[in-house]
Amino acid sequence: MKSQDETLEEWCRLLLRAFELEDLQVDVNEVLSLAGVAAHSVVRPAAPLTTFIAGFAAGLASGSGQASDATSMKSALDVARTVSKAYSADAAGEDSALPAAGTSAGSPSPTGTSPTGTPGE
Incomplete structure (x- = not known):
């Protein structure tokens, strides 16, 4: 019987193959x-x-050539994590600011673009 980790890795590879993204590395x-x-x-x-x-x-950042796949994924995960934590702090009444556009976890985006990687933001 496969472990949960083995199943998730297999599932990830299967999905990547289905979307023709076999070269993409995903940190599950x-x-x-x-x-x-x-x-x-x-x-x-x-x-x-x-x-x-x-x-x-x-995907938008990577697909538009703004950053490599790895950089785009790391930046997006960092921004989402920062915004999630800030939301929690704000809901608890703590003083925390959301990251400004073009920043990731409080530092400049590696591509100099918005954290979403959406062109024009």
């Missing part, structure tokens, strides 16, 4: 970690929504 643990942060910082259903939007943003 980082994606799951982000999902956990979103679920605990916002509400549980925020987990899939957050990971989808982060993936979409990474």
